[in-house]
Amino acid sequence: MRDGSLENAFSVIARNIVPKGSLRRQWQLTGGVSAQVHALEISCQTGKVKHVVVRRHGFATWKPLPDDVTITEYQLLSTLYRAGLPVPEPLILDTSKSILPSPYFVMAMVDGTTTIDKHNMHNALLQMAEFLSRLHRLSIESLDVPKVQRCEDPIQGALSYLPDDDRFGSIRAVVRNHTLRSTDTSLLHGDYWPGNILWNDSELAAVIDWEDAAIGSSICDLAVCRTELNVRYGVQVAQRFTEHYLAARPVDISDLPIWEIYVGSAALATMHEWRLPPATEKARRRRTLAFVTRAASELDSNT
Numbered sequence: 412m413r414d415g416s417l418e419n420a421f422s423v424i425a426r427n428i429v430p431k432g433s434l435r436r437q438w439q440l441t442g443g444v445s446a447q448v449h450a451l452e453i454s455c456q457t458g459k460v461k462h463v464v465v466r467r468h469g470f471a472t473w474k475p476l477p478d479d480v481t482i483t484e485y486q487l488l489s490t491l492y493r494a495g496l497p498v499p500e501p502l503i504l505d506t507s508k509s510i511l512p513s514p515y516f517v518m519a520m521v522d523g524t525t526t527i528d529k530h531n532m533h534n535a536l537l538q539m540a541e542f543l544s545r546l547h548r549l550s551i552e553s554l555d556v557p558k559v560q561r562c563e564d565p566i567q568g569a570l571s572y573l574p575d576d577d578r579f580g581s582i583r584a585v586v587r588n589h590t591l592r593s594t595d596t597s598l599l600h601g602d603y604w605p606g607n608i609l610w611n612d613s614e615l616a617a618v619i620d621w622e623d624a625a626i627g628s629s630i631c632d633l634a635v636c637r638t639e640l641n642v643r644y645g646v647q648v649a650q651r652f653t654e655h656y657l658a659a660r661p662v663d664i665s666d667l668p669i670w671e672i673y674v675g676s677a678a679l680a681t682m683h684e685w686r687l688p689p690a691t692e693k694a695r696r697r698r699t700l701a702f703v704t705r706a707a708s709e710l711d712s713n714t
Contacts, residue, residue, distance in 0.1 A: 417437075417449075418434075418437065421434055421437045421451055424451065424510060424517060425451055428451075428503065429454075429461055432454055433453065433454045435452040435454050435460065437450065440464065444474075445474045445476065446467060448466050450464055451463050463502060463518065463519060464499065464517065464518050464520050466481075466484075466515060467514070474684075481516060484622050484624070485501050485516040486555075487559065487624055490556055490557070491621075494554065496542070496546065497615060497617050499518040499519055499520070499619060502517045502519060521611075522609075522616065523609030523610050524610055525606050525608060525609060525610070527605055531613045532644075532648065534613060535610070538615040539615065539636070539652060539655075541655070543600075543603060543632055544656055544660035547660060551596070551598055559598075559624045559625055559626055560625050562625040562626065562627025565666070566587070566673075568676075568677065569672045570583060572673070572676035572679070573672075582707040586669065586707075593628045593662075593666045595628055595663075596627065596628070597627070597632075598624065598626060599632050601621075601632070602620060602623040602635060603636045604635060604636055604639035629662060630664060631670055633664070633667065637653060637667075637671065638675055640652055641702050665713065668706040669706075671702065671703065675699050675706065678699050682695065682696060682699075
């Protein structure tokens with residue numbers, strides 16, 4: 412859509428959110444790669460200002476999403492918000508395509524930053540682990556959870572992402588020989604990493620971006636977060652996060668290395684699509700490859 416048409420659409424949305432309200436300004440939020448996200452500032456008749464976020468999917472051709480992903484994410488946010496988890500409050504869902512050319516939903520804006528204060532790292536890791544353990548303890552049967560996708564099998568997934576050349580031959584062999592042991596089934600965020608966590612005054616304010624939510628082994632979420640923490644802060648920080656998680660929710664982590672290989676190999680295969688600065692991508696690739704190699708060595712020694 413042209414900027415003028417988008418502005419008109421957001422003006423209509425503003426009035427739907429705040430009757431007799433008016434759009435003061437709108438701006439695009441950056442950070443994600445598979446959804447287009449805009450913030451709206453709306454003037455109310457009382458003189459107050461309301462801030463909301465408009466989220467639309469399907470803006471990354473390399474990442475196919477289910478056709479109903481917008482509906483599913485909105486319904487899941489509604490369920491989690493009612494359950495008292497720190498997620499943005501969902502406000503409206505519109506699948507008509509009469510205002511915007513694709514389905515969208517609107518949620519309350521949560522003030523915060525995705526930057527972790529390194530001086531508050533211990534407390535941040537505790538809160539991150541507590542949120543994830545709380546999510547994984549939710550009863551899927553007793554909650555009104557929408558029909559989300561099943562998590563991909565990590566063995567087949569890793570084999571599909573790992574390059575089929577001699578450099579990765581030993582890793583592929585280790586992956587093929589592994590038999591999954593974990594049998595737990597949890598609701599997963601699917602992309603739980605610091606970029607999807609908002610902090611306000613060193614407190615976890617909200618966990619955002621639930622488009623990859625799935626049902627599967629809780630070790631998947633653990634591996635996703637460990638992979639990113641390792642890349643950003645080093646293996647010791649990733650290990651401390653894991654210890655906090657296991658203290659809150661003791662589970663069998665014998666499958667953790669295979670999930671780390673899966674998550675790391677997926678990142679290596681798609682990283683060129685993330686629009687990272689070349690130097691950043693190079694460093695991230697090096698650290699991720701080292702992480703995958705270390706996980707494969709651990710998996711091999713446990714076989």
